[in-house]
Amino acid sequence: MAKHNFSSKRNAIYDMVCSTDTHPSARWVYEKLKPDIPDLSLGTVYRNIALFKDEGKIRVVCNVNGEERIDGDITPHSHFICNKCGNVYDICDKQITFDFSSELSGTGYIVESKFILYYGICPECSEKKIH
Amino acid sequence: MAKHNFSSKRNAIYDMVCSTDTHPSARWVYEKLKPDIPDLSLGTVYRNIALFKDEGKIRVVCNVNGEERIDGDITPHSHFICNKCGNVYDICDKQITFDFSSELSGTGYIVESKFILYYGICPECSEKKIH
């Protein structure tokens, strides 16, 4: 891994990713930071998100409407994706084991990560009864 | 749902998706069929795959290197995605329950589908020891 210099923009991007529970896209992060950092470039957001992925500091959750959605919380947990509004929510399913080390043991598959995704209608969209 | 006419190309696309366990991309399906159907258009493959999705005849498994991967087998099962070669494999984890009807009951989330994805290194790449 290459050595990295300090970068206030990189810090701002990482902080934004970690301080939201929206499971944002690169563009969302860019638009949130742009007012405070007028000379921020969308390419910089993509570049740094790619870096965080390489470093394992963030993870990719899913792809919604062609946009990759990321999460700064890399502790094991599941996600719910709303088929209507596209919002991504954390699911606290403590009872589910994320100790997958033995789940596929003896199969030859080396598991590095496990993801559980629920798709459906979120409470907000369910109430709105929009269709 | 609109009414659909018979279409030999649509049938060929659906048959190809269902007869492979590669969890193909649209382009893969196109390239497999092209030799036998020289006047097939990539747009037609995309158009019909979108149709199958709407009808619930196929499902989206994941997104690998920017390409959406689909599955003609819509019975409940998990998938393993190789971080090296990008191949997608079926995982027969019979012990895992796909009866998610009550898993998020009382939370307000209406679950329509559940996906379990394992990421790691597949047996083939593991043997090759490529890095």
Place this chain on the structure above:
DNA sequence: AATAAAAACAGTAATCATTATCAACTTTAA
């Protein structure tokens, strides 16, 4: 502080998967 090498950046162009358009061709129902 000056300075040079390395890293990061903005701005823009390029790439690539997917979708939209539209005129020509098929299928269907009568």
Place this chain on the structure above:
DNA sequence: TTAAAGTTGATAATGATTACTGTTTTTATT
């Protein structure tokens, strides 16, 4: 048949992501 509706190939458009390039910032060293 025939006309309406559905399907298609070819191509253009879209939109997310990546690559490029000249400039700016950071860092390590005087």
